Amino acid sequence: MRIYLVVVDDSAESSIALRFAARRAVKTGGGVEILTILPPAEFMAFGGVQATIEEEARLHAEGLVAAAAGTIIEESGLRPSITVREGDAPTIVRALIAGNPDIAALVLGAAASGAPGALVTHFAGADAGALTVPLMIVPGSLTREQIDRLS
Numbered sequence: 382m383r384i385y386l387v388v389v390d391d392s393a394e395s396s397i398a399l400r401f402a403a404r405r406a407v408k409t410g411g412g413v414e415i416l417t418i419l420p421p422a423e424f425m426a427f428g429g430v431q432a433t434i435e436e437e438a439r440l441h442a443e444g445l446v447a448a449a450a451g452t453i454i455e456e457s458g459l460r461p462s463i464t465v466r467e468g469d470a471p472t473i474v475r476a477l478i479a480g481n482p483d484i485a486a487l488v489l490g491a492a493a494s495g496a497p498g499a500l501v502t503h504f505a506g507a508d509a510g511a512l513t514v515p516l517m518i519v520p521g522s523l524t525r526e527q528i529d530r531l532s
Contacts, residue, residue: 383485386416387416389417389449393490394493403461414464487512490519493522497518505518
């Protein structure tokens with residue numbers, strides 16, 4: 382099955398990338414994998430405080446992917462796979478792609494204005510030739526209607 386890997390965070394552009402990926406998956410008989418990445422935890426001298434901060438970050442991330450999954454199910458009927466990982470984002474994305482031969486594309490959203498996000502910058506720049514799947518960058522300025530027409 383053709384799977385579209387989408388990295389989801391709090392940004393509007395990740396929602397746009399998710400909509401695009403879900404619509405492509407429906408049209409191609411594929412699926413969607415939603416990935417959210419927790420940044421590596423910084424060391425704090427007080428272990429209890431650090432554990433609380435890490436737990437809050439994990440709960441926030443799980444809420445993000447649950448909301449994203451709910452949106453996909455509601456709009457397209459697809460049941461996405463959900464992955465939450467902690468660490469270096471490019472490393473996690475590469476490992477996920479390497480570990481799942483069904484991933485057919487990495488779908489990222491680019492901000493409507495300003496500099497692109499760190500993953501777009503990384504995979505469209507330094508790592509562009511090293512990916513083993515196509516990179517789809519969905520402009521954050523697209524409307525829902527434009528996404529629907531293009532996907």
